[in-house]
Amino acid sequence: MSLVFRHAIVVGASSGIGAEIARQLAAGGASVALLGRRADELEQVAAGIVRTGRGRAIVAAHDVTAYDTVPALLERLVRELGGLDLLVYAAGTMFVPGEGEYDFTRERAGIEVNLLGAVAWTIPVAAMFEARRAGTIVGISSIAGERGRRTFPGYSTSKAGLSTWLEALRNRVARHGVNVVTAKPGFVDTPMTAHLEQKPMVISATQAARLILAAARRGGSPSVFVPGRWWLVAMVLRHLPSTVFRRLNI
Numbered sequence: 250m251s252l253v254f255r256h257a258i259v260v261g262a263s264s265g266i267g268a269e270i271a272r273q274l275a276a277g278g279a280s281v282a283l284l285g286r287r288a289d290e291l292e293q294v295a296a297g298i299v300r301t302g303r304g305r306a307i308v309a310a311h312d313v314t315a316y317d318t319v320p321a322l323l324e325r326l327v328r329e330l331g332g333l334d335l336l337v338y339a340a341g342t343m344f345v346p347g348e349g350e351y352d353f354t355r356e357r358a359g360i361e362v363n364l365l366g367a368v369a370w371t372i373p374v375a376a377m378f379e380a381r382r383a384g385t386i387v388g389i390s391s392i393a394g395e396r397g398r399r400t401f402p403g404y405s406t407s408k409a410g411l412s413t414w415l416e417a418l419r420n421r422v423a424r425h426g427v428n429v430v431t432a433k434p435g436f437v438d439t440p441m442t443a444h445l446e447q448k449p450m451v452i453s454a455t456q457a458a459r460l461i462l463a464a465a466r467r468g469g470s471p472s473v474f475v476p477g478r479w480w481l482v483a484m485v486l487r488h489l490p491s492t493v494f495r496r497l498n499i
């Protein structure tokens with residue numbers, strides 16, 4: 250099977266992986282709605298798409314923590330796009346607390362963007378797709394969600410929650426012909442990871458977007474590591490005893 254995406258919403262399209270996914274969807278001829286808080290960056294991504302002469306881009310400034318605004322915004326975007334067959338939830342933020350730093354406000358902010366925003370967007374879209382018995386939802390989780398990590402506890406918690414949420418959603422809608430894809434990247438070269446000194450097995454946002462869209466087009470509701478070789482790392486991480494894992498500085 251190879252699904253063709255004609256109308257897509259990308260939440261978190263102002264930079265990094267989401268922006269690349271939007272560009273590649275448009276290059277394939279899709280009409281894409283670009284969402285994020287930074288209107289200027291969204292306009293730049295949209296202008297780049299217009300310059301290529303392929304596909305179409307519309308822009309909507311949106312903060313994913315404004316949960317109550319999602320249903321009306323979704324309805325408007327579906328109308329403006331002329332339909333919807335793909336939602337990509339790429340919005341994310343990473344708080345790395347310093348040694349000895351405990352900050353509820355910042356941890357909550359991360360969990361709201363990475364997990365609750367995804368729940369707020371995927372609920373109405375899943376309902377719409379289930380009724381139509383078609384559609385694809387992609388959520389960008391992370392290998393960081395495989396274990397509770399000392400370096401970014403809230404981030405790893407939010408990604409574990411997102412992976413579980415997407416699995417639960419897929420278990421509800423797969424029988425109605427709806428495709429739910431969990432993408433779990435390792436290190437990707439984006440503004441989010443710009444501050445990191447060590448990025449083993451890093452790939453570009455372009456490569457990450459290509460692999461994520463390829464998994465989405467295959468259908469069958471896969472959960473994939475991006476790139477696939479992170480599967481081995483995840484398996485090792487998952488099987489490390491807690492007493493060993495807590496000594497690692499990851």
Ligand SMILES: NC(=O)c1ccc[n+]([C@@H]2O[C@H](COP(=O)([O-])OP(=O)(O)OC[C@H]3O[C@@H](n4cnc5c(N)ncnc54)[C@H](OP(=O)(O)O)[C@@H]3O)[C@@H](O)[C@H]2O)c1
Binds near residue numbers: 266285439
């Ligand atoms: N880079 C990696 O190594 C890596 C690895 C695994 C998973 N991921 C995941 O991949 C996804 C994309 O991240 P990236 O690496 O491409 O980083 P990025 O360039 O920083 O992109 C993050 C995106 O999230 C959006 N966003 C953040 N807070 C938001 C909010 N409150 N409302 C709406 N949008 C918001 C940002 O838009 P605005 O700032 O304009 O709002 C931006 O478009 C994230 O979920 C991240 O956790 C990244």
